Amino acid sequence: MTLEIVVLIKVVPDGKEVFVDPVNFTLNRSMATNVLNPADENALEAALRIKDEHDARITVMTMAPPFAEPFLLECLSRGADQAVLLSDRAVAGSDTYPTSLTVAAGIKHLGNVDIVFAGEKTSDSSTGHVGPGVAEFLEAELASYSRSCKYEDGYVIAERELEEGVEVVKIPTPAVVTVVTDSNIPRRATLRKKLDAQQKGIIVWSLQEIGVEADWVGLRNSPTVVKKMLPFPTRERKNKVIGVDNLDDFVKELAEVGVLKTGGN
Amino acid sequence: MTEIKRADPPQDVSEYKGIMVYLDSFDGALTRAALEMIGVGRKMADKINETLIGAVIGENTKGMAQEAGMYGCDEVYGFDSKELAMYRSKPFSDILANLVFEKKPNILVVPGSKNGRDLAARIAVKVRSGLTADCMEIDVEPENRILIARRPDYGDSTMSEIRCEKHRPQMATSRPGTFETPVPDSKRKFQVDVREVKLEKNQLKENILSFNRKTEEDITGSKVIVSGGLGMGKPEGLDLIRKLSNLLGGSVGVTRPIADLGWISRDHQVGQTGQIVRPNLYIAAGISGKPQHIVGMMDSKVVVSINKDPDAEMNQFADYIIVGDLYEVIPKLIESIERVTGANPSAA
Ligand SMILES: Cc1cc2nc3c(=O)[nH]c(=O)nc-3n(C[C@H](O)[C@H](O)[C@H](O)COP(=O)(O)OP(=O)(O)OC[C@H]3O[C@@H](n4cnc5c(N)ncnc54)[C@H](O)[C@@H]3O)c2cc1C
Ligand SMILES: Nc1ncnc2c1ncn2[C@@H]1O[C@H](COP(=O)(O)O)[C@@H](O)[C@H]1O
Numbered sequence: 022m023t024l025e026i027v028v029l030i031k032v033v034p035d036g037k038e039v040f041v042d043p044v045n046f047t048l049n050r051s052m053a054t055n056v057l058n059p060a061d062e063n064a065l066e067a068a069l070r071i072k073d074e075h076d077a078r079i080t081v082m083t084m085a086p087p088f089a090e091p092f093l094l095e096c097l098s099r100g101a102d103q104a105v106l107l108s109d110r111a112v113a114g115s116d117t118y119p120t121s122l123t124v125a126a127g128i129k130h131l132g133n134v135d136i137v138f139a140g141e142k143t144s145d146s147s148t149g150h151v152g153p154g155v156a157e158f159l160e161a162e163l164a165s166y167s168r169s170c171k172y173e174d175g176y177v178i179a180e181r182e183l184e185e186g187v188e189v190v191k192i193p194t195p196a197v198v199t200v201v202t203d204s205n206i207p208r209r210a211t212l213r214k215k216l217d218a219q220q221k222g223i224i225v226w227s228l229q230e231i232g233v234e235a236d237w238v239g240l241r242n243s244p245t246v247v248k249k250m251l252p253f254p255t256r257e258r259k260n261k262v263i264g265v266d267n268l269d270d271f272v273k274e275l276a277e278v279g280v281l282k283t284g285g286n
Numbered sequence: 287m288t289e290i291k292r293a294d295p296p297q298d299v300s301e302y303k304g305i306m307v308y309l310d311s312f313d314g315a316l317t318r319a320a321l322e323m324i325g326v327g328r329k330m331a332d333k334i335n336e337t338l339i340g341a342v343i344g345e346n347t348k349g350m351a352q353e354a355g356m357y358g359c360d361e362v363y364g365f366d367s368k369e370l371a372m373y374r375s376k377p378f379s380d381i382l383a384n385l386v387f388e389k390k391p392n393i394l395v396v397p398g399s400k401n402g403r404d405l406a407a408r409i410a411v412k413v414r415s416g417l418t419a420d421c422m423e424i425d426v427e428p429e430n431r432i433l434i435a436r437r438p439d440y441g442d443s444t445m446s447e448i449r450c451e452k453h454r455p456q457m458a459t460s461r462p463g464t465f466e467t468p469v470p471d472s473k474r475k476f477q478v479d480v481r482e483v484k485l486e487k488n489q490l491k492e493n494i495l496s497f498n499r500k501t502e503e504d505i506t507g508s509k510v511i512v513s514g515g516l517g518m519g520k521p522e523g524l525d526l527i528r529k530l531s532n533l534l535g536g537s538v539g540v541t542r543p544i545a546d547l548g549w550i551s552r553d554h555q556v557g558q559t560g561q562i563v564r565p566n567l568y569i570a571a572g573i574s575g576k577p578q579h580i581v582g583m584m585d586s587k588v589v590v591s592i593n594k595d596p597d598a599e600m601n602q603f604a605d606y607i608i609v610g611d612l613y614e615v616i617p618k619l620i621e622s623i624e625r626v627t628g629a630n631p632s633a634a
Contacts, residue, residue, distance in 0.1 A: 117407070118411065118414070118416070118417075122290055144440070145440045147420065147440065148407075150407040150410065150417060153375070153404050153411075154408070157379075158290055162375075162491055163375045163376070163404070165404040166404075181400075182400070183401065184312075184500075184504075185312050186498050187497070187500070188497045189497075190492055190493065191492075191495055232290070233290070243416070244414070244415050244417075245416035245418055246450070246451065247447070248448065249447045250439070250444045250445070251445045253438070253444060254422070254423070254445070255584075255602075258589065258602070258603060258604055259605040259606065260602065261605060261607065262596075262607045262608075265608060265609075268608075268618055268621075268622035271622070272619075272622045272626040272627070274606075275567065278588060279566070280566040280567040280587060281567065281623075
């Protein structure tokens, strides 16, 4: 039986091209181009590695405006079999609750899915909520923060990278796996597959097609609301310039303010 | 197609009272991040005169529940089962969600550790409420008991203030290290309620096969951190950084580009996408001071910047600024420290 795998991707601004203006300390986004969210590249690679070993079909899916299409084609060129774009005006401004809901509905609409891969987090919003949220909506098992995983007879075995160490868990399918950034080296697209990708094209579903009501999503139906933007908080600092030839006094001062103990005690 | 199930939103938000804190634990002990969140919850509870409710899940939670009381909780609920010795996504989120349905807290704060974030994201869906991740500031507005959650914006030098007005509980996580841990008080009065839980088979599908403890040091608890940035120019610069940090009994930190280069493991990266640290002494050498780095160290008690550029942004965030080449300054500083402290300057 063919394993059905879904990989969730998001298109984000390229972190390397986001500059902070040195003069007025603000962000210069005008230079920023879009990229595939870094962790999602690793999520796709994790899925492709399972497909290397098993009879599997990979569907990449994103909820986004049509500008995400070239990125879906890129995923097809790397070896995904099918691409789905969940696109609807009504989702604009959704926070992670409606996003997880819509993506989960898209997955359900596909039919029986064995494994869903997501990134551990996006580099722009960086919440990491969507993967676990999707697992909850699908009532699926979850292995978050996975740095490697394999499939064996109806189970996913995943290494979870935690603060205290690495945990190996075994969960039955259907399962959601969220993949840690930089946990593998994503393969490149091949020319042949690029041509195939153009042939295959992209499946576009509206909310109506996946059974999601417009008043479940979007800015107005998101539980969280951004109320305002504030300048970055600063702390009072002494800003005292120390001469390189006067370091003994400086070290004494550090001891006096209590961040360094002096001799013998 | 099977339908997507959604929880009902609250009919009347005023029914929701009190502040709940989820108490993350590892190996039978509360994590530092859990204690930090007790501190955050306590401040809010005092401000609006409400109860701080702790929730801890594990094999044997009584001791941890009492500790949480000493750190500032008024009521602590423990949930015990042999099967809960280690975090498991499904039973933990089921148990906490049930407690939320039972107690109806107005606010729920969760430590933003990996497991905490896993749990919080699931709870937000179970109870259908709003969750704000990675908050740097968490507060409550006394007039309307609305949670004010502030988080840094992507790659930017601003923060967003995020609210959740129509759903309950209002939820937030913060990265471990963001807040100070409160001081425990053994005379505090509190109530502990430990419950034995019986789990169902479908809650126990996750099987933990093994756990390998990390050997890398954890820099988040260090009293002194000496960090190097791209100004080091070459990997040998880290030897100098390490020498100074060893002398001060501290740890080594780096900026993201240094971790990207692979000169040292990512556990040492300080900043928005690394560790949040608040040592007594933070020495930044060859670091320009971009906001993504600053958010990781801005609450350090005393900050020193060593930079050859007198106008480096880092200097604005420093108490002491030493202008010069770090390859000249650090050896001289080491000499001075040895001279002044008798070569034994254990960190205060
Ligand atoms: C989404 C996002 C997340 C990020 N997360 C993080 C994060 O978690 N942590 C982080 O650190 N960065 C992070 N960054 C990167 C951050 O924006 C900066 O690029 C980075 O902090 C700069 O590192 P640096 O100070 O080492 O290098 P530079 O900016 O190149 O600064 C080098 C400094 O060294 C000084 N210098 C050069 N030679 C010497 C010498 N011989 N002696 C003394 N001084 C010298 C220079 O004057 C300069 O000030 C992130 C960026 C993005 C977009
Ligand atoms: N709009 C979206 N469409 C599809 N997948 C998404 C979307 N947003 C987030 N994800 C997935 O969820 C992961 C975590 O995202 P986040 O919760 O936003 O940090 C990402 O790495 C993606 O795999």
